[in-house]
Amino acid sequence: xxxxxxxxxxxxxxxxxxxxxxxxxxxxxxxxxxxxxxxxxxxxxxxxxxxxxxxxxxxxxxxxxxxxxxxxxxxxxxxxxxxxxxxxxxxxxxxxxxxxxxxxxxxxxxxxxxxxxxxxxxxxxxxxxxxxxxxxxxxxxxxxxxxxxxxxxxxxxxxxxxxxxxxxxxxxxxxxxxxxxxxxxxxxxxxxxxxxxxxxxxxxxxxxxxxxxxxxxxxxxxxxxxxxxxxxxxxxxxxxxxxxxxxxxxxxxxxxxxxxxxxxxxxxxxxxxxxxxxxxxxxxxxxxxxxxxxxxxxxxxxxxxxxxxxxxxxxxxxxxxxxxxxxxxxxxxxxxxxxxxxxxxxxxxxxxxxxxxxxxxxxxxxxxxxxxxxxxxxxxxxxxxxxxxxxxxxxxxxxxxxxxxxxxxxxxxxxxxx
Numbered sequence: 581x582x583x584x585x586x587x588x589x590x591x592x593x594x595x596x597x598x599x600x601x602x603x604x605x606x607x608x609x610x611x612x613x614x615x616x617x618x619x620x621x622x623x624x625x626x627x628x629x630x631x632x633x634x635x636x637x638x639x640x641x642x643x644x645x646x647x648x649x650x651x652x653x654x655x656x657x658x659x660x661x662x663x664x665x666x667x668x669x670x671x672x673x674x675x676x677x678x679x680x681x682x683x684x685x686x687x688x689x690x691x692x693x694x695x696x697x698x699x700x701x702x703x704x705x706x707x708x709x710x711x712x713x714x715x716x717x718x719x720x721x722x723x724x725x726x727x728x729x730x731x732x733x734x735x736x737x738x739x740x741x742x743x744x745x746x747x748x749x750x751x752x753x754x755x756x757x758x759x760x761x762x763x764x765x766x767x768x769x770x771x772x773x774x775x776x777x778x779x780x781x782x783x784x785x786x787x788x789x790x791x792x793x794x795x796x797x798x799x800x801x802x803x804x805x806x807x808x809x810x811x812x813x814x815x816x817x818x819x820x821x822x823x824x825x826x827x828x829x830x831x832x833x834x835x836x837x838x839x840x841x842x843x844x845x846x847x848x849x850x851x852x853x854x855x856x857x858x859x860x861x862x863x864x865x866x867x868x869x870x871x872x873x874x875x876x877x878x879x880x881x882x883x884x885x886x887x888x889x890x891x892x893x894x895x896x897x898x899x900x901x902x903x904x905x906x907x908x909x910x911x912x913x914x915x916x917x918x919x920x921x922x923x924x925x926x927x928x929x930x931x932x933x934x935x936x937x938x939x940x941x942x943x944x945x946x947x948x949x950x951x952x953x954x955x956x957x958x959x960x961x962x963x964x965x966x967x968x969x970x971x972x973x974x975x976x977x978x979x980x981x982x983x984x985x986x987x988x989x990x991x992x993x994x995x996x997x998x
Contacts, residue, residue: 600617601619602702602703603616603624603702604619604702605620605632605699605700606700607637608695608696609695610636611637611638612634613634613635613636613637614697615633616632623702624640624673624674625677625679631676637700639674640673640674641672641673641674642672642673645672671683671685681704682705682706682708683705684703684705685703687699688701729750729754730840732746732750797819839964839967839971844890844971846890846971846972847889847890848886849885849886849888850884850885851883852882853878853883853891854878854882854916855882856888856892857878858878860899861899861914864903867900869903869907869908870908871909872908872909872910872912874912875912875913875914876914877916878915878917878918879917879918880917880918881918883918884923884992894965894969894990895914895925895927897961897965898965899912899914899927902931905929906929906931906932907930910931911930912927912928912929913926914926914927915928922991922992923991924990924991925992926987926990928986928987929985929986931985932983933980933982933983933984934978934982939978939980942962942978943962944963945963969992974990976990976991977989977991
């Protein structure tokens with residue numbers, strides 16, 4: 581290569597080296613600094629290359645890390661290859677004035693004759709660390725807030741009037757904190773959405789039965805004649821139904837808290853699965869819509885070893901959903917099959933179905949499908965079902981298509997007592 585060509589190549593290298601937007605330095609096999617670009621000099625507060633040339637690399641490292649760095653350098657020199665430095669660890673560098681700052685370092689190497697050199701690329705990540713620390717603080721604040729919400733849910737165990745009053749106070753607190761949480765946790769979108777769903781759901785689902793109770797109570801007071809007993813009974817029935825709805829809502833909140841605290845465990849025993857499901861289907865006939873039917877079939881053994889209470893709660897929830905989301909005159913199909921090692925339970929309806937977009941969030945807390953917003957519900961039922969199935973050492977799957985219905989498949993294992 582000609583002298584002119586060499587000069588041009590050297591100028592290209594100098595331009596690339598000196599104008600790089602990160603700190604770059606080169607050390608020899610003795611870890612002595614050979615070259616440092618202008619960006620690195622500015623990073624570390626040095627005025628010129630002469631201040632660093634010939635000095636050991638430890639001059640740029642806090643003294644408390646010197647002994648570790650010497651060991652790591654020896655290891656790297658035995659097997660030099662391009663790689664990040666200090667994976668999973670916080671790295672710090674020391675400026676000329678002794679100030680420390682967090683860095684990210686990548687290493688490379690090259691040989692020139694018999695001499696081997698190491699290249700270090702150094703990035704100041706002070707701003708990134710500050711951002712990460714801010715995110716960490718936001719997460720900690722969120723955990724504290726969530727813990728307070730769970731504690732409030734655990735307290736909802738008194739009379740309906742007291743529970744309603746406490747919930748209204750809680751909703752006010754949540755509304756006040758909503759804006760603060762949204763601003764503080766703008767980058768924690770998933771958790772922010774979860775809180776918003778809770779506030780929206782609770783406001784709607786509790787106001788509806790409370791409004792019904794208030795209006796019915798006012799109307800009952802107006803029917804004072806004996807012949808108006810039928811009208812009184814109608815509104816008394818509406819009041820009882822609304823109170824039951826409130827109780828069910830509160831029970832779902834309490835169940836979530838108990839599950840999260842690990843207070844619900846499987847209490848397995850031998851029982852007749854066919855008799856239990858047949859009895860429950862018969863009970864659910866009392867709440868079916870006009871013309872709806874529940875068709876139950878069973879195959880295989882009838883005795884299993886599992887938790888009948890949890891399984892009954894699971895099936896009750898799935899049947900209630902099938903009834904709510906199916907048209908009048910439709911059939912809900914329930915099937916159970918017991919083999920040697922497992923029991924498969926299916927609940928199928930021919931109702932409105934679930935969209936592919938909603939299926940991705942089906943078992944999340946407080947999630948409700950976009951096509952059921954006008955139907956009463958908390959969005960907690962399927963989440964509780966999935967957690968119960970997990971506690972019973974099983975799995976839940978589903979098949980669904982819009983306007984063609986939904987099928988849930990539950991598989992339970994270890995059905996015989998060991």
